[in-house]
Amino acid sequence: MTSVTFAGVRKTYGDAVALAGLDLAIEPGEFVALLGPSGSGKTTTLNLLAGLIDADDGEIRIGGRVVNDVTPDRRDIAMVFQNYALYPHLTVFENLEFPLRARDRRVAATVVEAKVDRVAGTLGLGDLLHRYPKELSGGQQQRVALGRAMIREPKVFLLDEPLSNLDARLRIRMRRDIKALHEAIGSTIVYVTHDQAEAMTLATRIAVFAEGRLQQFASPAEIYARPANLFVAGFLGEREPVLMAGRIETGDGLAFVAPDGRLALDAAAARHLAPFAGRPVVLCIRAEALRPSRGTDGADGAVVAQVELSGPDAILYCRLDGGAEVVARADPADGFAKGDRIGLTADAARLTAFDPTTGAALRAGE
Incomplete structure (x- = not known):
């Protein structure tokens, strides 16, 4: 389990401030949701953590290690995108083994098979290993994408709107699966969403963003019952208050x-x-x-x-x-x-x- 820390992190695009002096400390093993409307800064925060963009100022740490100048492949993170990004010409087994082969082509076949079987068993994919992505449902494809991230055993999982392409009922079912997965593996998860129901049901703490600034960082219960300001109060809730x-x-x-x-x-x-x-x-x-x-x-x-x-x-x-x-x-x-x-x-x-x-x-x- 690994901590994640942002200290005074700033990102601008010309005169537009995407993120203004972010201070955020995520504890090891936490499930933190970054919540906010489009353009609020949540995706910028995730991309900075992933190393896909560079910070203009401030410090980003993963497990106490400053990673501002560390390339994405050396940050020991795994990212799951909303479009799953599965290889259509590879089977589920081949999609799951790909990160292991890409990292070290000399890894023994028995080691690869054991890891794939373990991850597939955790996610209920054992009977689907021979299928191709086009033969899977949306929920099954999402589990394969999660499995491909898990198999690398990263320090931190980054999930970018992973359920947005699913229908309403399947999203609810997948929320339970992701929550159970977090409880099983205990890894640090940073989860970007604009859906406050996802954030409230999944996260141990929620970071609410607006206009490039962190508005509140607290447990779902506290965010809902004790909003820090009018924006948080208006944004959270099944119905607009x-x-x-x-x-x-x-x-x-x-x-x-x-x-x-x-x-x-x-x-x-x-x-x-x-x-x-x-x-x-x-x-x-x-x-x-x-x-x-x-x-x-x-x-x-x-x-x-x-x-x-x-x-x-x-x-x-x-x-x-x-x-x-x-x-x-x-x-x-x-x-x-x-x-x-x-x-x-x-x-x-x-x-x-x-x-x-x-x-x-x-x-x-x-």
Whole structure:
């Protein structure tokens, strides 16, 4: 298991800053996802680590060794691309053995066969070794690509959007396979994706990028529950959260009051949001943070504008009395329907307040 470190790493293309002073420390054996939209810097980070491009400034280390001037073939890494890059004229066995033969043509056939059999067994490819890539499904081709990387026993695996060419259900199945593979081999994996569901389910920690800068580096649970800024809050989540500007106000109970709506806050708000009472904030409101109830005669009322069934949940698109639109999650058995007048109470433990000027998260006691 090997660590990976970026210290003040910078990459520009003319006046365009692809990566601005990246500081990132990946522990040995970690599965780290680099997450962000197109142009955020995540692929630049992976290519710098692979040695495919050179850093303008800063230091990159693999296992404590500075690799800025080390060629890709000497960095002891393996890269898996989104298009698999299998040799179509070679069988699965030949594709798997290729990295071993390319490194040392004198390696004994018995050694090659033993390594291929071991990797094929780990990935469930034992019965497919005689087939050609065109005879495999997308998921099987992906496993061959992973196996070709594994057989070299590299210090670090680099995966660049490896599941983007698969259909939705197969992606879910392959996520389980990749997670199980990481648990089995324990190697350091750096995984680039724009799909936050992949990052949340696979990674031990997620590095969120935007505009060439690292926004937050933390566990999936912390990234989701305690986003560092408005970008992270808006980017993570199955559904885009509502970001609403207003104030936390006291009086007849604690409430969040915006020009176009009002939300009553529960008792937990005394600890989470009361410290920010009276000041302007931007509130991140996710669907699971709102609890709908039947009927209301208070100022926290809303009307259900649309109901969407999402598996075990009913997603309620609601319009507050002031006109703002929010989204709440409910049990389908509750029977909420379009046009229903409902009450909404916000679970303050699931809300995050942000400074409207800087966009940084506001934390009680900090």
